[in-house]
Amino acid sequence: MAAELHVELVAADRSVWSGEANLVIARTTSGDIGVMPGHQPLLGVLESGPVTIRTAEGTVVAAVHGGFISFADDQLSLVAEVAELADEIDVKRAERALERAKSEADAAAERRADVRLRAVTGVH
């Protein structure tokens, strides 16, 4: 069994993160899914949610909004319309967006802002 899998996290307009990982946890429409090296080929639809990539050096967390996870031959790709790494997220802006979404009762925007904040704080 290969010890690591290769991960490509790409957004519509750029490549966000790529590298080797031991474990990737993402949220699909039917629940959280964890992928380790040697997993069965998989193609799933992602929900708005955090993605955790565990590497030898540490853990990378990203907020992902819509997209796909596909895995085959220890090659994993996360394809999202919008994806941000936790350390790229502007917490103040996300908080403001959350407030605004709450006051406007915009459920989708509220969820997006919430996912961003949780990706930063690490509370899933």
Add this chain to the structure above:
Amino acid sequence: MGAQLRVYKRRIKSVTATKKITKAMEMIAASRIVKAQRQVAASTPYASELTRAVTAVATGSTTKHPLTTEAESPVRAAVLLVTSDRGLAGGYSSNAIKAADKLTAQLRAEGKEVVHYIVGRKGVAYYGFRERPVADSWTGFTDSPVYADAKKVAGPLIEAVLRDTAEGGVDELHIVFTEFVSMMTQTPVEKRLLPLSLEATAEADTSAADAAVSAVKDKILPLFDFEPSAEGVLDALLPRYVESRIYNALLQAAASEHAARRRAMKSATDNAEELIKSLTRLANAARQADITQEISEIVGGASALADATAGSDR
């Protein structure tokens, strides 16, 4: 100053002013090509990953889906034409329009009804002037499109593809845009996005996507586990695929537009320089003619005076 000389001087001044403008536009366009090219490159990983996933589903499952299966007798086809918002870009927009006309004629010959969707003010104006029906049009973003623009364009198109043919839905989706080959070459191309044909996917995509597809094709594809189901994945995947292809087309069209504008403005600047040179020569000749005339008038006047005084002395 003679009248002729004054006319030349005025024309030189006006051509110089025009040259300054075209030179500035040339430089702006040149700087934007680089930015547009970078955007095309940045969007490539997304497109190639999506293409890989679509290929995987399409070959790895036997699911029938309106977006992948070919209609038995297609009656209607949608053509998305990408032109520019602004002119002064040489033949950029008209070449794309010509390519769309050709495709339309070809589709009509095959007995299909053609529905037009247009991006860019130039295309809209062309169709408006000829009173041709347009199903939908979008303007205002052709020089620097973002992903949201592609989504806006893709929405009604996907909706039209999913709708039943009897209710005005379309069976095929074609796109006509200008491919950015190099700084000097941009060619209008037509591609069929839907229904998906895998050979076309492999051929038509950008080189990076090409590599991904052929890499997938070389191997025997593994059996995929679909989450939640093959239909669910296809339902969600194909609209994204169309969006990303439209996004890529818009970005390439933007890069081509800037390249076409740069070339058009460069030749305008060159022509202005040429014109200034020849006008300066003419102005010099006119000035010289003026001086010659003045001298001959003075000489003529002086000798006439001398003749007159010599006559009165006698």
